[in-house]
Amino acid sequence: MFAALGDPTRLALVAKxxxxxxxxxxxxxxxxxxSRQAVTKHLKILEQAGIVHSVRSGRESRYELDPAPLxxxxxxxxxxxxxxxxxxxxxxxxxxx
Amino acid sequence: MFAALGDPTRLALVAKxxxxxxxxxxxxxxxxxxSRQAVTKHLKILEQAGIVHSVRSGRESRYELDPAPLxxxxxxxxxxxxxxxxxxxxxxxxxxx
DNA sequence: AAAAACCGCAACCTTATGGTTGCATATTAT
DNA sequence: ATAATATGCAACCATAAGGTTGCGGTTTTT
Numbered sequence: 001m002f003a004a005l006g007d008p009t010r011l012a013l014v015a016k017x018x019x020x021x022x023x024x025x026x027x028x029x030x031x032x033x034x035s036r037q038a039v040t041k042h043l044k045i046l047e048q049a050g051i052v053h054s055v056r057s058g059r060e061s062r063y064e065l066d067p068a069p070l071x072x073x074x075x076x077x078x079x080x081x082x083x084x085x086x087x088x089x090x091x092x093x094x095x096x097x
Numbered sequence: 098m099f100a101a102l103g104d105p106t107r108l109a110l111v112a113k114x115x116x117x118x119x120x121x122x123x124x125x126x127x128x129x130x131x132s133r134q135a136v137t138k139h140l141k142i143l144e145q146a147g148i149v150h151s152v153r154s155g156r157e158s159r160y161e162l163d164p165a166p167l168x169x170x171x172x173x174x175x176x177x178x179x180x181x182x183x184x185x186x187x188x189x190x191x192x193x194x
Numbered sequence: 195a196a197a198a199a200c201c202g203c204a205a206c207c208t209t210a211t212g213g214t215t216g217c218a219t220a221t222t223a224t
Numbered sequence: 225a226t227a228a229t230a231t232g233c234a235a236c237c238a239t240a241a242g243g244t245t246g247c248g249g250t251t252t253t254t
């Protein structure tokens with residue numbers, strides 16, 4: 001998940017999809033400096049990570065966002081920062097003891 | 098940010114720091130299959146991303162978590178999913194029109 | 195004073211990653 | 225029917241990423 005979003009191009013693709021809704025590969029390639037195939041590869045990676053899925057519609061395949069995994073990431077970060085707070089509390093208690 | 102957390106080793110380091118609190122490099126290396134230098138490299142990357150910072154204490158340097166950037170990531174994901182919801186709404190309105 | 199523990203630096207190696215190019219295939223428009 | 229559009233597949237390339245090893249320096253410990 002983090003790895004999938006770790007690439008700037010892929011993060012930009014997610015941002016573009018979040019704004020523009022479902023889009024074809026050529027549409028997603030417009031604006032970037034990359035070739036169509038490069039974008040395709042990134043889309044495959046995002047798809048494998050479950051962040052995005054494609055629907056074939058005639059000669060074009062449209063990709064659209066799948067926001068559920070993003071929520072999972074948020075939950076994970078919530079747990080991590082909660083644990084960190086607890087660790088700080090324990091440290092505080094230990095020092096004051 | 099995402100790139101920094103995209104590596105499984107680094108994600109594990111963050112998790113360990115969130116539970117155990119500040120730790121030295123050797124402590125963070127224990128449990129992993131990696132060399133001390135490998136862990137050091139990962140810590141440098143996390144430090145550059147602002148996720149972690151080090152404090153030298155005698156002969157050891159202790160690393161501790163910096164949860165603020167994690168909150169930023171959560172905010173970013175919030176914005177992305179909000180935009181996606183709006184895109185869906187617009188699509189719905191367009192179809193029903 | 196020696197020995198041990200903890201760390202930093204630098205060179206080096208291997209492989210995944212991001213990217214391009216060329217060609218083939220399936221739809222849509224003229 | 226033909227041309228144009230949109231994509232898929234595969235080979236190939238360059239570089240960055242992850243990792244190890246060796247060595248030297250500084251605190252602690254004994």
